[in-house]
């Protein structure tokens with residue numbers, strides 16, 4: 120690569136990054152959804168873990184009728200009770216023998232990951248046996264398992280045609296009527312292939328003169344029984360999902376790979392002479408997942424879930440897509456209809472013009488009148504073509520050269536369901552739930568690369584993330600997810616084990632509003648508590664609102680208990696009245712003497728933060744009742760009432776009394792103006808872009824000097840912010856709002872809040888290093904020394920998101936203490952505040968608190 124080209128691509132990358140961050144300046148698409156509630160590892164309830172002596176629990180096979188969950192790991196297979204995977208199960212130890220491992224090491228393979236027997240395939244073969252394949256230290260083997268006693272029942276079979284050597288290689292496979300369909304790049308020098316392996320006839324993809332697959336990386340496959348009730352006598356089809364090198368012409372240079380769906384017919388037998396032992400029905404088309412008018416193409420497919428409908432044509436595909444730049448965390452979820460996929464396969468073909476290196480374009484010539492690539496249908500049978508081996512040569516010649524369809528498959532709604540910055544989703548499973556309104560909603564269970572599970576509901580093409588769960592103490596990628604309707608459980612496989620979680624935990628929603636605002640199709644309010652609707656036979660009194668998520672609680676909220684607290688403060692001292700909001704989407708509103716408290720001027724005598732109300736230098740006229748309301752989705756409900764008592768002399772300690780809950784819930788539904796105006800956000804992003812633009816320029820110059828890009832093959836940069844306050848949770852943000860910040864101690868890192876671009880093959884590490892967070896505009900850092908003076912840098916922290924698009928720092932980093940105790944912050948802070956006498960007051964209050 121020439122130096123010029125290198126720096127052009129660098130610029131392209133940098134400007135790409137700024138576009139990514141500058142995103143909200145464009146017309147707003149509310150696609151980046153905030154999870155409504157955050158459940159940390161310690162707060163997980165009802166979870167049942169399993170881990171044996173093995174690692175990499177990546178293959179899960181659920182047999183719901185039998186109540187068994189089969190697990191394939193590294194060097195072992197397990198049969199677990201689906202009702203409780205923590206209770207005892209059966210194990211098959213199947214590790215590669217020492218000499219095989221030695222051979223693997225001699226080949227120069229990685230002794231930490233590759234020279235083991237990773238179970239890659241585990242499926243039911245017949246009523247008595249399972250079939251499994253493992254990488255077996257770079258020499259794949261397969262075997263039958265007798266499922267009655269869970270023992271390997273046969274001699275091992277050669278696996279090199281069925282299972283990849285490399286445990287990390289994309290792979291997918293299905294056993295259908297005793298035939299095994301697999302897709303992978305099996306050996307590292309071979310080309311990728313979709314195969315039907317056993318028994319005969321074996322079929323493969325074609326490699327010459329036209330390569331059907333181009334460096335393909337497979338993520339999934341599915342059988343669709345399209346023969347059932349087919350009016351044209353169609354065949355069942357097997358679909359494969361993958362990403363491969365782009366062959367077609369594209370006006371943009373921003374990507375080189377594309378997501379694809381390919382399909383073959385189940386009854387395909389290959390051609391007689393032409394395409395002998397090759398598929399005659401292989402067709403592929405491009406899956407597009409991009410945001411209209413944006414330069415971002417989510418072109419790397421990471422996971423695909425096929426959600427079957429009552430009829431095959433109702434089938435929907437849910438895919439997780441990522442960017443080609445591996446070091447920028449970002450995900451999109453797109454939803455497709457199978458009808459659109461079928462339409463593409465019935466549309467025009469692409470062709471590769473003669474001459475190497477030219478891109479594919481739409482084929483406009485004559486197409487044989489027996490549709491090339493079609494399954495054997497009644498129309499063909501009427502012409503005496505009963506099998507693919509009867510197909511005429513011109514059809515086979517055509518399909519050999521035209522496997523790619525011209526029409527691209529666009530997502531339903533022409534845009535992603537969800538676009539998430541700073542999150543890398545890895546796996547998705549979709550489950551249908553019938554809600555109280557009788558409608559069937561699609562509930563998405565989405566795993567991340569750092570061990571979180573998002574539960575989201577698809578409401579008419581709008582995604583609402585009900586909650587996010589931290590599944591593992593140590594960040595690790597979610598490698599597999601399966602759902603059992605019978606057990607009402609979701610099972611998640613990862614590096615260290617398998618975790619079983621309930622499909623829903625409604626009881627954690629404490630009030631009617633909390634229950635309804637959650638918009639969890641499993642949950643409804645019964646007048647006293649939030650319950651699973653399946654637990655009730657009489658559903659008449661239940662309250663749920665999935666569509667809007669805010670109605671039904673007007674009456675019942677009057678009975679909601681409201682926390683009442685009393686606070687004493689010495690005149691002239693400060694006191695923090697904390698308001699704990701369970702929802703990341705809620706904003707606090709404070710009322711004092713029937714009036715809403717607003718703003719944050721020093722002369723007002725108080726300051727409102729996302730974490731509470733700070734009464735500054737309390738005056739006698741400030742004593743009385745303060746109410747905190749949560750405002751969310753157009754609903755306002757009371758959370759806590761404080762009675763503030765002013766004293767002339769303060770007794771030791773600062774007691775907090777929690778008295779009986781009062782019956783003072785006052786529901787009303789005012790349209791609520793968002794606290795942060797669009798203008799503010801835009802101004803902030805403008806400054807972001809300015810900073811980035813500057814950086815772009817500086818870096819380009821630096822890069823030219825260093826000539827770094829000449830050495831690197833691809834864009835190898837990692838973008839990080841050294842944002843100290845962000846350490847604890849990797850929920851980074853577009854911006855952060857703080858009331859009290861450790862930046863004010865003067866100890867903070869000089870890089871704080873600025874974008875650092877670090878050259879190198881940056882592996883985004885899971886724990887300490889944070890995903891790219893856009894820099895903070897300088898004025899946000901301009902905090903008030905008043906409130907931080909003397910504060911330890913070790914206050915607990917949690918990040919909270921506001922207004923649907925930005926997390927706000929609620930609690931500070933607490934060093935190594937992991938306990939996220941809300942109250943300790945309140946107690947500690949108010950004690951410090953109250954002890955401290957009128958020390959240096961800052962003339963300018965912290966503008967970052969809203």
Ligand SMILES: *[C@@H]1O[C@H](CO)[C@@H](O)[C@H](O)[C@H]1NC(C)=O
Pocket residue numbers: 167203204205206207
């Ligand atoms: C699951 O099994 C484990 C081990 O037998 C037991 O400790 C646990 O209580 C069980 N959990 C449930 C919910 O039954």
Ligand SMILES: *[C@@H]1O[C@H](CO)[C@@H](O)[C@H](O)[C@H]1NC(C)=O
Pocket residue numbers: 230231
């Ligand atoms: C892998 O090889 C390295 C270097 O040869 C050695 O230090 C390490 O202990 C080996 N690890 C395992 C798990 O065998």
Ligand SMILES: *[C@@H]1O[C@H](CO)[C@@H](O)[C@H](O)[C@H]1NC(C)=O
Pocket residue numbers: 244245246247248263
């Ligand atoms: C299932 O397949 C296994 C392995 O080929 C065979 O031994 C067994 O008899 C089969 N069982 C049935 C019920 O066909």
Ligand SMILES: *[C@@H]1O[C@H](CO)[C@@H](O)[C@H](O)[C@H]1NC(C)=O
Pocket residue numbers: 174175177232237286287614
């Ligand atoms: C298995 O776990 C190791 C960590 O021990 C990880 O590096 C590797 O990527 C995992 N392999 C697969 C195939 O998931």
Ligand SMILES: *[C@@H]1O[C@H](CO)[C@@H](O)[C@H](O)[C@H]1NC(C)=O
Pocket residue numbers: 503504505509
């Ligand atoms: C195709 O099947 C039909 C009906 O089974 C049969 O009559 C016909 O001879 C077959 N054609 C060929 C080419 O085998």
